[in-house]
Amino acid sequence: MIISCQNVQKYHGAQLVLSDITFDIRQGEKIGLIGRNGCGKTTLFRLLSGEERPDQGQISIRRGSVVGLLAQIQEAETRDTVYTVLQRSFAEPLAWQSRLRELEQQMSGLDAGTDEAAWNRVLKEYGVLQEKFEAAGGYEIDASIQRVASGLGIAGSQYEREFASLSGGEKTKVGLAELLLRRPDVLLLDEPTNHLDMGAIEWLEQYLLAYDGTVLAISHDRYFLDAVVKKVVEIEDGEAITYHTNYSGYQVEKETRLLQQFADYQEQQKKIKQMQESIKRLIEWGNRSNPPNPSFHRRAASMQKALDRMVKIKRPVLERKAMDLQLQQEDRTGNQAVILDRISKSYGSRTLFTGASDILRYGETAALIGGNGAGKSTLLRMILGQETPDSGSCMLGSRAAVGYLAQEAVPEDGKLSVLRYFREEAGMEEGEARGQLARFLFYGSDVFKTIGGLSGGEWTRLRFAVLMHRRPNLLILDEPTNHLDIDSREALEEALEEFPGTVLAVSHDRYFINRCFGKLWAIEDGRFHAFNGNYEYYKEKQAEQAAAVSSVPAGNGILPAGKGGLQYHAQAPANGIASSRKQRSAIAWEQEIAAAEERLGRIDAEMLAPGIASDAVKLAELQHTRDTAQAELDELYTAWMDEAEQKCF
Template sequence: MILLQAQQVARHFGADVLFENIDLDIQEHSRIALVGKNGAGKSTLLKMIIGEQAPDEGQIVTKKGLTMGYLAQNTGLESDKTIYEEMLSVFDKLRQMEQNLHKLEAQIADPNADHASKAYQQLLSRYDQLLHDFKEQNGYGYENEIRSVLHGFHFYPEDHDRPIASLSGGQKTRLALAKLLLEKRDLLILDEPTNHLDIETLTWLEGYIQNYQGALLIVSHDRYFLDKIVNEVYEITHGKAHYYKGNYSNYIVEREKRAQLAWKNYEKQQTEIHKLEDFVNKNLVRASTTKRAQSKRKQLEKMDRLDRPEGPEKNMHFRFKAEHESGNVVLTVSDGAIGYEGQIIAEPINFELRKRQIFAVVGSNGIGKSTLLKSILGKQPFIKGKATFGTNVHPGYYDQEQHNLHPQKTVLNELWDDHPTTPEKDIRSILGSFLFSGDDVKKMVHSLSGGEKARLLLTKLAMKHDNFLILDEPTNHLDIDSKEVLEQAIKEFDGTILLVSHDRYFINKVATSVLEIAPTGSTLYLGDYDYYVAKKEEQAELAEAKAKATQPEVVTKKEISAGKQSYAQSKEHQKMERKLTRKVAELEAKVEELDENKTELEQAMALPENFNDLDKMAKLQAQLETITAQLAQAETDWENSSMELENFNSEN
């Protein structure tokens, strides 16, 4: 059943069009991601859907009685109640049912009641129906549900009596999301719900929201989150909406295929048009061929011409380049203890960072990840221990709080004042590569959006040419396309990086190692984020097996042995599955590459300068036959590997 439809919706700003002709369908149990660059109009469309704004054209149609929940960006819960009282208010109707049940129970238990009377039988009937409804609506479990959701968002029993007014902005945002989840609306609309959430909470939220009974419409720059949750994607680009079936990773693949197909069809039609126009121009004046030329001209006039496909939207492009090379050991932290006002929150922290390594620091909110970076830079002293920089190390710092920017400067002067000997045209050119062009450079820093400030900070950092970058949440405020550009810049950087991020996809793309911070200190995992997760799961399983082994009266040696064997088999199964999956992906990429090469050869053979050159055509034909044979073999290998993977999964 369709819950909501956006039909030909548009938003105009005078003569400018933000978007138009937007169609969007939300079904029961839909899991939809709305993606696009910052400024594409995603939040505007959400506000139209919830009725906060009216579209300039088109309409939003909803199912009668549809209930919607909406979480705006950085919107916190405001209330004069305590945390638990506010969550309890979600179940006011259920609590009233509970009171009514107790009243009926008292009447039923009245010793003076006439058990044989019709009124008493009606009383029993009312009680049975109310009890049934109460159980169906989780009447005996709603308080456990409240505690579970609050725990998932790091609100523990000792926090339940805290006034909401005393919470931080991030805590209020988490509480707003917690309340929305408990309300169980038909349609839940979330605008950047992963802001202010640490990795542990994100993982919990993914598990909880996968079982949400209503429909979901989500705007998020967290690609891991989208991959786990959604199975439909609407992309807003160039003022239009495009629909894709599948999760975020599938959308990326299908978007590329769609773009390639659009160009292929467009170029094929252009070739046909040029051939027809050339025939008409050459033959229209000849008496013997004029009828055929007229026929071709009519064919041209009737042709439904394809629009030239629009290229990708403009994105920033830059590189980090170190001016000097550092020594092999860049940073050593020895027996570090971090915290505030003498109170330690994590110790001991020990690690050594070497040249060209990329360490990602992870840990729960409040554990001191940003504090660690500040302590390393000397902005906040270690309570114990120390950090030592290696030879010829020049650190550059990206501050997530954006304190490195001067609010009263223009964008141009923010950069130019740091590099006064650089010509203005060069400064403008550099700013242009970070999407500050024209009058954008005259904007005051205090008037910039979060995403614009993030890009300006990256501009300043790239201009310094430091060889050791310390990045605190560099992907905050960046859209997905900008994150991908940053990822590429980091991977190509010839220096060393220490970063804090809660973006798991980003960490997985760039990190060579993961440094986990906990109250008991630091642990280094020598791999990307997926490796870190796998090792954590392995450690948890081993700890569980060890705990069972200490209970001989409950767990026999035979059972422990079987558990270890089962665990080993499970890990071997996972290893084989990853190997087969990787092989299928590699072969699929090879098929696509060979298919593109074949298409390019065929197009080259159709060019007049090649078609009339027999020697060149012979060489091209030989290449085409080779590519065709390779493609056939690759397709066969891919089909066999896909079947092997399918059989393996079905057998296991």
């Protein structure tokens, strides 16, 4: 046992945050700590790290164990660089290294023949220090820093930047790298995936699975919890409930537990009611007797004592209130909601993407994915008209009413109350505004909190309340699930599934993307790709692409389509989308599309032939031909739909 919590209580002022926290953690366990926003998870982390002490109860940590906490606000000396901060994990080995250099200087000035005692003393100290330095991995310091930093997406070009100049998300990422390099016995991670892109999240999952220490992670990332943890501790109503499974198993076990608890509660209530009626009858019988019969009163008193000693089962809450987000639109857009026509963007010598072309149609949902700094938020700003592309054009469809949720931090100087802010944004009377805010979990005195004092999850819920009131038909969301708890994420997912309009969102939440989006826009290695399908299908195709590349012998000149990144969707023709083909009759369109589909069918049939199945070179060549044919067919469909819409409007 490395950590034990027994009946821990903690108050914040007069508010009881944790009422009865009891659980045990064994060496090497990977545990997910979950619960709604504000339930006390971060408070528990501060108790476990020793920053605060419990008001009641006991927390025991095995003697000699080192606990590492990923702090919410990262601090460093004013002039410290990113690399200096990463080196803090190796402070002791680096001090030994410095002393070894000093001893080398001393030895170079000593003569073993004339001052043998001093020489032996220095040589002995040098040997001891060198052994300790080697055992602590001193010779692999730079390699270890490089491995962890690159895994989390910290580029080498950032090493010399001043730590103080980084954004909050970048500081958190560097702090996480520094903590992982320290390799404490217990890792306390508070929302470790919030500022990581998908590649970094997947790397972190593999790192934590191989980590030989104990990991306790607060997270609302459901894929991360499924991949890493084998035990879930849920904080609910100030108490801790333990489930020995991952997140998916927790959902099943919790439902079963609640239903069983409700059945036990009903059975106990029935028994309590029967005992109360029996006590009442016994007292009445005793009073009616003439003279009064004290035996009835003794039996009633004995039964009352048994009732008082009974451990009452708490009535379980089968369904807790969640954010009531109902997205509706005032009017629909035209068939084409967002049109990208060969747009490119660079900053100095750095190219974000080139030739980005695609059409997002009314009712479609698209997720924009890519690494941190790939240009996702830049592309959103160009779609919104806040930034100009270097080349190409970006247009919104007719009658587009945009609802934009930016990735903004809580305003530090926000002095307006929640109620005042919402009323000003929505133009609403106080009574109606309070009713709307209650739908987003702002009850009673919550509406008088200043927006500067809100948590990240509360600030996102407030902005969704404003967004819902505006009734847009095109939603553009930048990391909408960041800081939301799992219940609020599920409410958002259900609202998006019911929304009739168009949705474009930047997100690194793989569960959210997989559930809500049928199209992906990916920015990889300076190239833009459009892909029809959800995230799981996209990953399957990535794996197939990688396998196809590795199976082609070097030097044969045949490469799968889209080498250097996936490309499953045709780029726009050179003379632009709108004027790609001259107008023609419906029959001509149908004939050309039918011929293209027939060509595609012939290639598919050839690829299924038994003689081809074992010929990797021939398969790669056919795949390349098929991709070209598919691109031509997609182009025909796009041009045909464009012409049909132009005739309609």
